[in-house]
Amino acid sequence: MYSAKVSLAQILLTSGRHAEALKVLKDPPHSVVDAVAVEEGAERPKPPNVKSAEFASFVYQTLLQCYIGVGDTEQAEAAMKRLEALYADRENSAGELTVLYRQLGAEQKKQLERLKATGRLEELAKVKRSLTTFLEQIREHAGDSYGTLLWVAETYRGLADGSQDAPEEAKTYYQRAAESYQAILELAKDRPDQLDDRRTAAIKLRLAKCKQAEGDFEAALKIVAELASKKKSALDVQIAAAEILQAWGESGGADTATKLLLAVNGTKVDGAELWGWHGIASRLYRLLDRSPQDREKYLETYLQARLKTYQCRLAYALAKPTPKERKAELQKVQQTLKAFAVVSADVPDAWWARFDGLYQRIQRELGIANPRPLEKPKPVVAVATNEQAPGASGGANAGQAVAEKTGKKEKPAERSQRDSGRKEDSGSSLGMMVGGVLVVVVAAIMVFFMMRPQRRPTRRMVHVPETPPVLAAAGAASARPGKKRSPAPNELAARRKAAGSRRAGTRSAERGKTAGDAAAGGQGAKPAPGAGAQKRKLTREEQIRRARILQARRAAAKRRKETEGGDQA
Numbered sequence: 001m002y003s004a005k006v007s008l009a010q011i012l013l014t015s016g017r018h019a020e021a022l023k024v025l026k027d028p029p030h031s032v033v034d035a036v037a038v039e040e041g042a043e044r045p046k047p048p049n050v051k052s053a054e055f056a057s058f059v060y061q062t063l064l065q066c067y068i069g070v071g072d073t074e075q076a077e078a079a080m081k082r083l084e085a086l087y088a089d090r091e092n093s094a095g096e097l098t099v100l101y102r103q104l105g106a107e108q109k110k111q112l113e114r115l116k117a118t119g120r121l122e123e124l125a126k127v128k129r130s131l132t133t134f135l136e137q138i139r140e141h142a143g144d145s146y147g148t149l150l151w152v153a154e155t156y157r158g159l160a161d162g163s164q165d166a167p168e169e170a171k172t173y174y175q176r177a178a179e180s181y182q183a184i185l186e187l188a189k190d191r192p193d194q195l196d197d198r199r200t201a202a203i204k205l206r207l208a209k210c211k212q213a214e215g216d217f218e219a220a221l222k223i224v225a226e227l228a229s230k231k232k233s234a235l236d237v238q239i240a241a242a243e244i245l246q247a248w249g250e251s252g253g254a255d256t257a258t259k260l261l262l263a264v265n266g267t268k269v270d271g272a273e274l275w276g277w278h279g280i281a282s283r284l285y286r287l288l289d290r291s292p293q294d295r296e297k298y299l300e301t302y303l304q305a306r307l308k309t310y311q312c313r314l315a316y317a318l319a320k321p322t323p324k325e326r327k328a329e330l331q332k333v334q335q336t337l338k339a340f341a342v343v344s345a346d347v348p349d350a351w352w353a354r355f356d357g358l359y360q361r362i363q364r365e366l367g368i369a370n371p372r373p374l375e376k377p378k379p380v381v382a383v384a385t386n387e388q389a390p391g392a393s394g395g396a397n398a399g400q401a402v403a404e405k406t407g408k409k410e411k412p413a414e415r416s417q418r419d420s421g422r423k424e425d426s427g428s429s430l431g432m433m434v435g436g437v438l439v440v441v442v443a444a445i446m447v448f449f450m451m452r453p454q455r456r457p458t459r460r461m462v463h464v465p466e467t468p469p470v471l472a473a474a475g476a477a478s479a480r481p482g483k484k485r486s487p488a489p490n491e492l493a494a495r496r497k498a499a500g501s502r503r504a505g506t507r508s509a510e511r512g513k514t515a516g517d518a519a520a521g522g523q524g525a526k527p528a529p530g531a532g533a534q535k536r537k538l539t540r541e542e543q544i545r546r547a548r549i550l551q552a553r554r555a556a557a558k559r560r561k562e563t564e565g566g567d568q569a
Contacts, residue, residue, distance in 0.1 A: 002030065006059055013062070022063075044056070057083060060080075061100075064076055064104070065104075077137065102150075104154070113162055131159065132159070181203050184203050201234075205236065209240065242274070245274075261316060263276055266279045281309060285302060310340075314361070314362060355374055360372075
């Protein structure tokens with residue numbers, strides 16, 4: 001029942017009936033305000049009890065809005081103190097109050113917008129006057145209350161945002177909001193326990209936006225540059241900096257058009273790097289395909305950065321002094337936007353309409369009476385059958401894939417042209433196959449010659465073996481005295497065998513002995529036919545080399561046979 005009464009009071013507030021909403025909350029029977037009250041110092045029960053802190057907070061927020069609406073600033077301040085008392089003993093009281101007062105400021109802003117939308121201008125003016133009086137009153141009494149000052153600042157900012165049709169009034173509200181934010185920062189110097197670094201940065205960012213709305217762009221940019229130097233990758237800070245530079249460039253002051261290029265390309269202020277809209281978009285683009293969560297999180301911001309880039313460049317083009325310069329800059333923007341469109345088939349329709357509107361505006365600025373819409377590319381979906389890509393040589397499958405992709409029936413002339421193209425493809429494929437076989441054959445021949453053992457030149461003996469050299473065979477002529485005797489064939493073979501054995505260094509003593517015995521004409525040595533030389537046993541390396549050569553020869557012969565058979569066919 002109490003929840004229903006609070007919901008009814010909320011409905012009455014949305015329609016601007018503050019006095020009726022106040023009666024629903026206070027008047028008996030079953031007064032909601034009396035139901036949530038507890039004795040001072042008493043501990044509140046947990047939900048769903050009506051005396052719980054959660055339900056009492058909701059009631060006091062509604063009560064505060066009612067008192068502001070009827071202009072009772074004294075009771076509104078009392079309701080605000082009751083609200084703060086609910087969070088006084090909590091561990092994260094400052095953080096919870098921050099969230100609470102932001103929500104209150106946003107709700108107050110929505111209420112004013114509803115009054116404006118429904119045309120209840122007298123009620124709107126009354127609520128604004130009451131709210132302004134109350135804010136001034138509690139700001140004087142706020143002292144060192146962080147929550148109160150934050151609520152004042154947020155509410156002033158909401159009033160300013162809702163007064164855009166009255167620039168001077170909005171500027172006044174922004175100035176008061178900035179003063180309240182500045183008071184919070186001064187409080188943080190003396191009371192660091194109430195404001196940590198994260199909340200301090202958030203307050204400074206709000207202060208910068210208020211300075212921007214006032215038109216003090218230099219002060220606003222200095223604040224965000226200080227934040228960017230400490231938080232180099234803070235996206236909200238970089239977006240705020242780009243917005244300040246863009247607003248500065250669009251303000252129409254002297255030499256402000258160059259700020260539009262800085263808003264696009266970025267700059268450095270007091271040593272801090274500011275990315276600009278193009279830098280923001282480039283960094284976000286790399287995050288879009290990292291995971292579905294990142295795409296959902298960053299897509300809107302990425303598209304906003306892209307759109308802002310083209311808006312700044314358009315404004316820069318229009319600020320050029322001569323028609324020739326304006327035309328040249330407009331054509332650059334147009335081409336850049338078209339290039340973006342070519343690779344952006346997945347842009348949502350709502351965002352595409354914004355890019356299209358900007359594209360058509362550029363054409364109108366170029367003097368085109370009937371501007372053409374920005375054509376959105378269609379995603380290309382490859383449709384193939386039997387695991388064959390569309391357009392590849394594959395007979396009917398390729399034609400079917402093209403027909404499914406385009407949604408059109410194939411004409412006889414197109415089919416004939418496709419069939420003739422397929423014949424040409426098959427002929428070229430046969431030629432490529434024959435050429436490939438020839439390449440393989442040539443490669444095999446080169447391998448054969450590279451692996452073929454080369455005959456080593458005859459070398460003079462460099463070491464005298466322990467066994468005496470074998471003399472010339474019977475019947476051979478003796479060496480002449482005084483002249484160097486030529487070694488006999490069997491002696492030369494023995495020398496080569498001994499030298500090779502020593503160079504290898506891997507034979508065992510037994511094999512060395514066997515080789516020496518063979519060189520000396522012992523048993524087991526088979527003389528070469530007609531020469532009397534001994535046939536040596538192949539080493540393991542030589543056997544492997546010979547086997548490879550034979551294998552390569554057989555493979556080459558087999559490929560030649562297959563090639564000849566294919567050519568005859």
